[in-house]
Amino acid sequence: MNITQKVNDAPLVYEIETRLRQAHNNDFDDSVGDPIDADEVYDLIRNINDPEHPLTLEQLHVANREHIFVDDGASRVRI
Secondary structure: OOOOOOOOOOOOOOOOOOOOOOOOHHHHOOOOOOOOOHHHHHHHHOOOEOOOOOOEOOOOOOOOHHHOEEEHHHOEEEO
């Protein structure tokens, strides 16, 4: 396959979520442990652009909040 050839010329585009993660008082306090959760991971990856299209992973439904599993104690994230 040619590197400039698109795999999907006409992808389905989904609506993006308007819900944003609420900041907590401890989020900005470095002296307090801040466990990571699925919402935080989703907020970090949802706006990454797809290399083939000017669309985000969220718009393409590649990133989905329901598919993110976090085990903060074991330092593991599965997407």
